[in-house]
Amino acid sequence: MAGPLARMAGARGGPDQHSMDFKRSGKRLLAQFGPERFTMYAMVVCAVCSVGLSVLGPWILGKATDLVFAGVVGREMPAGQTKAEVLEGLRERGDGGVADMLSGTDFTPGEGIDFGAVGGVLLVALGIFLVAGLLMAAATRLSNRAINRTMCRMREELQAKLSRLPLSYFDRRQRGEVLSRATNDIDNIGQTLQQSMGQLINSLLTIIGVLVMMFWVSPLLALVALVTVPVSFLVATRVGKRSQPHFVAQWRTTGKLNAHIEEMYTGHTLVKVFGRQEESARQFAEENERLYEAGFKAQFNSGIMQPLMFFVSNINYVLVAVVGGLRVASGALSIGDVQAFIQYSRQFSMPLTQVASMANLVQSGVASAERVFEVLDAEEQEADAVPGVRPEELRGRVALEGVSFRYEADKPLIEDLSLAVEPGHTVAIVGPTGAGKTTLVNLLMRFYEVTGGRITLDGVDIASMSRDELRDGIGMVLQDTWLFGGTIAENIAYGASAARKVTRGEVEEAARAAHADRFIRTLPDGYDTVIDDEGTGVSAGEKQLITIARAFLSDPVILVLDEATSSVDTRTEVLIQKAMAKLAHGRTSFVIAHRLSTIRDADAILVMENGSIVEQGAHGDLLAADGAYARLYKAQFAEAVAEVD
Known part of the structure; x- marks a missing residue:
C-alpha cells in the first residue's frame, strides 16, 4: 500500500539513503545553541563552580579521617612524649615499618580524638556539598531552558521550511515518513539533549577537576590511575563505530514504519474493502522486524560499553588501592590521603563510564538530527520576487505563452502550450488521465514552476508576483476534500484571508450559494457542529459542499474546480452548476472534469492529450467536429459502450 512515488524514490536510492557524517551533524546540532550562548555560559559557570566544590569534598573528608586516625593513635601512646620520641622508640623496638607508616600521621601522644576539630571539618564538607548541589540545580535548570528553547526554534524552523518546500518534495516522499522527522526525530533530539548534555x-x-586534585594529592598515584585511560578510550571508540550505523538504520526504519501506519490508518476502509488486512499486517510485521533488528543491534552494541568500562574502572581501582597501600606503609601518604584518592579514582572512572554509556543516546540523537537537517537542507521553491509585481486591477485574464513543463528533465509533459482566457469566462479542461489537466492548474497556482514560456495574469507574469498575492485571488476546490477538526462554520470561514474578519452571515451566505445550508441546518448544532479532520458525521458529498462554500467565501477572481462535483449526487450537481453560473459572473473559472455533463455550458472546452491542447471550442462545436472530444463524449454516454468489453 506504500505510495508508488515513494517506492520509486526508494528504488532509486533517494536522499535518505546516504551514510551519516556523525562529526559534521554533531557540530551542526551544537551550533543550534548559538542564540542561547549566554544561558549556556551561565550554565557552564555554575557547573564549573559546582564541580570545583564537589572535588574538594573527598580531600576535606580525608582530613577528617586523618584527625580520627591521629586521635586513635595518640590515645595509645604514652603522654609526655613528642611524636619524634615515640617514632624513635618504635624503631628501637624493631617496629620500623609501623614507625614509617605513623610518620605520615599528625598525632599528639596521650591525646585522643579531637571531636570539635572533626565536627568543624565535617560541617565545612557539608556546606561545600550543599552549595555544590544548589549550583548544580541551577546549572540543570539553565541547561533545560536552553534545550527547550532550542527545540522550540528547531520546530519553528522545520515548520517554516516545510512551507517553503515545493510540491515535488512531498510527491517523492511518503507523508508518514516526513511527519516522523517533524515529530519522532525532533522529540528524540530533545530527549537526547535533556538526558545527555548536562551530564556530559x-x-x-569532573574529569578535569578530579585530575587536578589527584596530581595535587599524589602525582605517582595520578599516573597510575591514568594508565587505564587509553584502554577506556579504545573501548569507547571501537564500540561507538560499531553501533552508529545501527542507530541510523533504526531511525530510518522508524520513519518507514510510521509511513506505513499512516497510510494504513488513512486508507483503512480501502484496506478492509479489498481484503488487504493480512497483506498490511504482513508488511507491518516486516517493517517492525527490521526496526527490532536495527534497534536491538544499536542498543546491544552500545550497551556493552558500560560493562566494559566498569571492568576497566575496577582494574584502575585495584591498581590505586595496591600502590596507595604501599605509599601509606612507607609513610609517603596518610590514610586520609589514600581514602581521598580512592574516592577520586572512583570519581574519575565514573564520568568516563558515564560519557561512554551516553554514546548510544548521543548517537541516536545525532542520527535523528541528521534526518531533520536533511529536510532543512532540501532545495526550496524559488523565492518570490522582491518587491512583487501586482496587476493594477485583478480582472482574471489568464494567458499561457509557449508554456513547457516536465517533472523529470528527460520526460517532457507539456510542450509549447499557448492559451488565452478572458475575464469571466469558464474554461473546461478535459482529457484522459495523465494528459496534464491538473498539472496545468498546478502551474497556474505556482505549485510548480514552468520550465519554459510564461503564464500571465492580467498582463503580469505570475513568476514576478508573490505566491501569496497570486493565490489570494484564486479559489480552489479539489476532488479530495480537506477538513480540519473544528466547527463547520470555522471550516467554511477558512477560505477567507487571515486578515479578514468573517461574519456568520457571510459564512451562511456562502453555504447557501453552495447549496450546503440546508443539510447543515439539519445537523444537531447546525453551523456549530464539530467535525474531525476525517469529516466524521457528514457524507463525502456534504464534505465537498463545505469545501465549495469555503471557495465561494474567498471571493476569488479565478475559480479552479478540479473534479469538484465528483462526490455529489446528480440533483446536487445540477444545483451546484446553477450556483456556479451565478457566482462565475465576473470571474474566470477553470473546471477540470471527467463527467462531461458538468461542462456543457462552459465558454470554452480544452481537450488535452499528452500535454498538448488538441481541440478547443464550445460543446456543440466540438461534438460536430467529431474529434477527440466527441470520442470522449460517446464513450461516456453512448449505449454502445456496454458492448465494448
Missing part, C-alpha cells in the same frame, strides 16, 4: 558537561568538568 558535568562529567567532563
